[in-house]
Amino acid sequence: MIRLGHILAKIALVATTTPMVMADIEIEEGRQFWSFQPLAEHAIPVVKDETWPRSNIDRFLLARLEASNLTPAPDATRETLLRRITFALTGLPPTIAEQDAFLADKSARPIESAIDTLLNSDAFAERWARHWLDIVRYADTSGGSGAHPMPDAWRFRDYVIDSFRQDKPLNQLIREHIAGDLLPFSSYEQQIAQLTATGFLVLGPHNYGDQDKELLALDIVDEQIDTLGKAFLGMTIGCARCHDHEFDPIPAEDYYALAGIFLSTKSVADAGFSKWFTQPYPLSTEEESEQASEKARVASLEAEIANLKMRIKMQSEPNSVSEAGANPNTGNAVEKSDPKKLQAELKMKEDLRKELQEKKPPARPSIMGVAEIEQPKDTQVRLRGLPREMGKTVQRGFLQVVTSPGMPSTKIDRGSGRLELANWIASDKNPLTARVLANRIWQHLFGHGIVRSPDNFGTTGNSPTHPELLDHLALLLIQNGWSTKKLVREIVLSRAWQMASAGGDPNGAKLDPENELLWRANKRRIDAESLRDSILTLSGSLNTERGGPSLPPDFKTEFDFEITSLKRSIYIPAFRNRPEEIFSNFDFANPNFVVGKRFESTLPTQSLYLMNSPFIHQQSNLAEKQLLEKSADAKGAVLRTYRHILGRAPKDDEMSLTLHFLKSADFSSEARAGLVRSLFSCVDFQYIH
């Protein structure tokens, strides 16, 4: 040891020590942390006011409110409720017809029937698929250092929408994301869907131009691990790449156990400028039999051609008996074939054969996704995350800290281990997965999760505000076969979800300013897609076509690309470097990262967009023509416009203010469009109450 000055305590010229290793004991202690504990069935709390709860969810919430001397807010009005439900479930506003039907429905359960209609709509699938795309960092360009178009990404997006439409079990969705190529299938469609699902692993932003291919491979694996850790497990596993996780019980060994799995997976097609891995669509049964019959056709043509050639040859040889003379068996003279005719026939058949042989199979669409490599193997810990500084080899496996009775075996016998990993994450017994997913659904409906850091269930994340309720929801999710629709239905039917967002307990703001205990509903800011989709719907210009490619065939780069599509926002290209203006202004999820919770900003740039942007002006002019132009009855037109845009009739002072505004401009089209614009911008449109 040499001492230098008074500063460095110890300087060693040679490395003599071994790196720190997280002890088993730390992992064992780590298991005591709430999120690693097995899910538990908790007793439904007893509440004082039995008249309020409609479900067990309500009892869990009310018990906490009562303990804090808070009372829940009154029920929301039916108009407010319909608007809230429609936006929450579909991201769109209720039409006037839907409002009329809902308000007129005198049946015992009008809300249930409205909810069921919405749950079964395509719009529900689009809305909830979009939530999912936020956490799987979906984009149509590659990001990294470049912005290369990913022309097949949309197939993954459509697969996610289809999955939500079918209400595919969420754990099955995850299983397909990680190991869809390894799962059994019973139909061609299922096979394609499952292959497409693995696009999840290759959608990430990567620096494909990196010339250090070893580093590139490790970076891609790192992004895969980081994304699936945050998205499905609420764990920041990526932290353990360079050293044991500083806050959570995840040693670097666990990271490289996972890395071995993904290094045994083909995710990248290496080249000077590498690319994500793609494979052509597999053949369908029909295509296979079609190809077989074409093959047979060619074979029979070959035979016919050979036969013809033989006949022609025989004809040209006068001594040939069978062709020129009598049939030796019957003795009858056989009509001699016209040589020209034979030649023509031969030519026709030869041409046909040539055509068939040269016929190119139709261009096969390609799928972004992964495949197994030929020789899967374990990998070594990379010391300090350096690609070529090898530590010890670790067996492929999962997180040691996550164990729970009944979890599937972590043994990987053959293959990369992706299938085993997928089953381990998707297991009913995995303490993290169901909690993380139930929390996400809760957050999308209430505005905040029970764990307010939805992508971080580790020690640096937030603790659950209602841990027992979270377990209750997670178990409910599992018991209902991991169905999104059933859990959504259960939550929105709770009394708690249907509370008013204004008013409520006068002590609420003081005792619980963050509304953690949910003494009233949270007012929600309209999100970017809902804003754009609503405006397009209300102006009548929404293109209701679903699915299909995001990028036009001649697409070159996201820079300067002008989006002209009027389809729902989920179908608009999601760019990694240059998001569409309305998206970046209104806090669209950054597709470079897992975004479990979006920001809700309030900025003058948003107001400027709503006041002055060409899009808003265009759309308000169109809406004005539909709603107000031809109306002789100003009051009736204003009423209809409010109901159309805000989902409610104007209050008296709004009506008089509006009539005054229109009248003072002589009901000019500019003022009428101004009314529409103002309704798009006003508080009651920008917030879902």
Add this chain to the structure above:
Amino acid sequence: MNPRFNLSRRHLLKSAACGFGHLALSSILNAAPENVLAPKPPQHPARAKRVIFLFMQGGPSQVDTFDPKPELSKWDGKKVDFNHRGSTQSQKVLKHMWEFQHHGQCGQPVSSLFPNIAKHVDDICFLQGMHTEGVSHGPATLFLHTGATSLVRPSVGAWISYGLGSGNENVPAFVTINPPANQGGPRNYNNAFLPPIHQGTVLGQPGDRNALPKLANLKSPLSTEASVNEYNFLNQLNRIQAGPRPDAAVEGTINSLELAWRMQNNAAELVNLDRESQDMRDLYGVDEKPTNSFGRQCLAARQLAESGVRYIQINHCDNDAAPVWDQHSNMPKHQELALEVDKPIAGLLADLKQRGLLDDTLVWWGAEFGRTPFSQGEDGRDHNPKGFTSWLAGGGVKSGFSYGGTDEFGFKAVDGQVHMHDLHATILHLLGMDHERLTFRHSGRDFRLTDVHGRVVSEILA
């Protein structure tokens, strides 16, 4: 400014309200607070009126810029135990990659990366004993901006906006140009629990250091009369809908509309680089590669400073997982990056000085942390929050001054240590605010930018 639009809201409401008498006008007026961004007096006499923060995302290396260490050459390639991140492994020392020379009367060493900034060392106060929290970009970037590594806390600029208001009611108090889109993204310029109007207004494009520093949609396509009427209508509609006791979010939406309206009608006061002379553009390196983008940001910052914005952040950042200055490998890339910013920053310092603006403008150059004196891979350096250099200029700090220092290797701050909390406290102090008294009551307790820490570094005050 067109006086026609410099109307107070009260005036607008009154003039527009004539004609529908039964509207409860008084209640609307009573609900309308005064401009929340109106200038507020400082708590003590201020030395600076505004801050321009030049954020070098990713962490430039102190030992390759302003903090030379002869030991590095001596030990180059040899292994030394730095106890880096708790590791007992030795690390390979990596010598400076650029030559250093002493500059100015103060003799501050600056490497050849920054030949233009080097000409201004006599106006600069170097903080060479900086240290901070967070070893990875996310936490450290949030700590730099908000004083917290993971909890959602208001950004420095939001605190300053809250404490001082805007120097001009027609512009936001806090503007950030091309801010980082990751490493916390908008949380780095957010208001957290402060009223939403104090959030940073973004010019340009998050995550794109080459985006133009402009504000979109600033011009109304309508006639003046129609746009005034429409604005009045919308504002009154909002007041009706908000009710007498709007919550913070709704109040924030209304405030932000009002600010947007004032910005729209005073657009000329905000950024317009076209009105600058060619000489001025040349000074900042505008119109030439590779300085064009950052030059525009710096020139825009000066215009914003003139127009009354209190806290202007310009960002040398991108949208990659590894930020711009994050050279874990390939340290030579520092050269390319320095070329982009060196001339523009020098131009900004020269320009502020010649206009007399440097007296009450505090310029802050820095990053979320520095880099290690030892190598990562062949030619990279790792993150180092334990010791690095930031610098300040103007606005009440000593000039031609260097404070604090790191150990023989430039690894750890050992004297004149300035923690990020201390720097925050000092910046607030220079702006006339006491970091212990600039508080906001939230969730039952008073919050501060510096939490329960922070010391005003009186040694550097002029």
